[in-house]
Amino acid sequence: MKLYDYFRSSAAYRVRIALNLKGVAPERAFVHLRRGAQRDDDYLAMNPQGLVPSLVTDAGDVLTQSLAIVEWLDETHPKPPLLPPDAAGRARVRALALAIACDIHPLNNLRVLNYLTGTLGATDAQKNGWYRYWCDVGLEALEIQLSREAATGAFCHGEMPTIADICLVPQLANARRVDLDLAPYPMLLRIEAACMAVPAFADAAPSKQPDAE
Amino acid sequence: MKLYDYFRSSAAYRVRIALNLKGVAPERAFVHLRRGAQRDDDYLAMNPQGLVPSLVTDAGDVLTQSLAIVEWLDETHPKPPLLPPDAAGRARVRALALAIACDIHPLNNLRVLNYLTGTLGATDAQKNGWYRYWCDVGLEALEIQLSREAATGAFCHGEMPTIADICLVPQLANARRVDLDLAPYPMLLRIEAACMAVPAFADAAPSKQPDAE
Numbered sequence: 001m002k003l004y005d006y007f008r009s010s011a012a013y014r015v016r017i018a019l020n021l022k023g024v025a026p027e028r029a030f031v032h033l034r035r036g037a038q039r040d041d042d043y044l045a046m047n048p049q050g051l052v053p054s055l056v057t058d059a060g061d062v063l064t065q066s067l068a069i070v071e072w073l074d075e076t077h078p079k080p081p082l083l084p085p086d087a088a089g090r091a092r093v094r095a096l097a098l099a100i101a102c103d104i105h106p107l108n109n110l111r112v113l114n115y116l117t118g119t120l121g122a123t124d125a126q127k128n129g130w131y132r133y134w135c136d137v138g139l140e141a142l143e144i145q146l147s148r149e150a151a152t153g154a155f156c157h158g159e160m161p162t163i164a165d166i167c168l169v170p171q172l173a174n175a176r177r178v179d180l181d182l183a184p185y186p187m188l189l190r191i192e193a194a195c196m197a198v199p200a201f202a203d204a205a206p207s208k209q210p211d212a213e
Numbered sequence: 214m215k216l217y218d219y220f221r222s223s224a225a226y227r228v229r230i231a232l233n234l235k236g237v238a239p240e241r242a243f244v245h246l247r248r249g250a251q252r253d254d255d256y257l258a259m260n261p262q263g264l265v266p267s268l269v270t271d272a273g274d275v276l277t278q279s280l281a282i283v284e285w286l287d288e289t290h291p292k293p294p295l296l297p298p299d300a301a302g303r304a305r306v307r308a309l310a311l312a313i314a315c316d317i318h319p320l321n322n323l324r325v326l327n328y329l330t331g332t333l334g335a336t337d338a339q340k341n342g343w344y345r346y347w348c349d350v351g352l353e354a355l356e357i358q359l360s361r362e363a364a365t366g367a368f369c370h371g372e373m374p375t376i377a378d379i380c381l382v383p384q385l386a387n388a389r390r391v392d393l394d395l396a397p398y399p400m401l402l403r404i405e406a407a408c409m410a411v412p413a414f415a416d417a418a419p420s421k422q423p424d425a426e
């Protein structure tokens with residue numbers, strides 16, 4: 001198994017957490033997004049989207065999209081489970097994960113920020129305002145939902161990490177990189193602290209990766 | 214079961230297709246996004262994200278996020294399956310779906326377009342350029358992947374509709390709304406035509422909904 005990774009990609013960070021939780025340590029290659037290595041012919045031949053992460057399985061299948069990779073890991077390496085056993089619980093966890101993966105993270109992606117400052121001529125202040133705005137909109141809704149639902153436990157769903165936590169922790173790391181004030185999100189911070197006490201999360205942090213700068 | 218829907222929401226369109234494929238016809242309520250009904254207190258009390266769709270189950274659970282709803286439907290109403298039986302196939306289908314749901318659709322959302330023209334002062338031409346740019350980037354990668362992979366059949370994956378087709382058809386409808394030239398995507402158009410020959414897809418189209426304008 002081989003992971004195509006980049007320390008600062010929050011999508012890759014999700015997969016690193018999931019691999020650590022499952023106790024799976026693939027070979028790794030590093031795709032330097034800021035230098036555009038994801039647009040190299042070799043990488044595009046493998047992953048036409050030109051995004052990280054990609055995971056090449058032992059059978060030679062190239063898996064893309066972090067949440068698809070995490071679901072695959074959960075199906076092929078069932079312990080510990082990253083989704084609850086009941087359909088309603090699974091729907092809740094997936095919805096929390098997608099609220100981050102679809103409604104916050106895509107707007108904060110490097111390629112999107114580059115379009116704002118390049119093609120649209122946005123200033124750095126406008127770019128950072130955009131970044132913080134979409135983080136706040138998304139995190140505020142998550143804070144409300146997690147605060148009022150009884151299914152929330154030490155983690156987003158009960159007492160064990162799930163795919164929701166795997167998405168939350170990298171998103172909060174992103175928010176800190178643009179100095180977003182996280183004080184309005186005490187529930188998210190409490191869950192993040194519970195996650196970071198788990199070595200699988202702490203060891204997946206960008207600063208601990210071999211390609212960290 | 215009750216679906217909170219809006220004819221022009223492509224996320225709701227996905228869920229309508231899935232419900233039709235499963236032969237499930239929930240009660241429906243319509244949330245007028247262009248009039249801001251998703252920000253009404255009653256709706257936010259149910260769905261703090263203020264997005265559509267929401268699906269309230271017979272058990273009273275409020276499900277959000279279209280792909281989480283579709284996975285829940287597939288788990289609770291297994292026939293016909295919307296994912297292939299093998300883990301690698303499931304990963305491929307989910308990745309195709311997420312390449313649309315995470316990497317194209319969020320950038321074309323009404324609220325994002327409103328931020329561009331409102332807060333950032335983008336012109337209509339710049340807004341439409343943005344919309345077309347992200348559609349093209351995403352659809353081009355899908356066209357390449359679907360064209361070269363043997364797992365592609367009459368539909369995105371083999372000979373039966375999956376979650377990937379459920380995401381593709383609404384995204385192509387969105388692309389047409391901004392007059393995107395779809396000629397560079399013959400594979401996507403061929404798959405779309407196969408889908409639209411299935412009543413479950415055709416009946417879910419925005420123009421056929423009770424709230425269509």
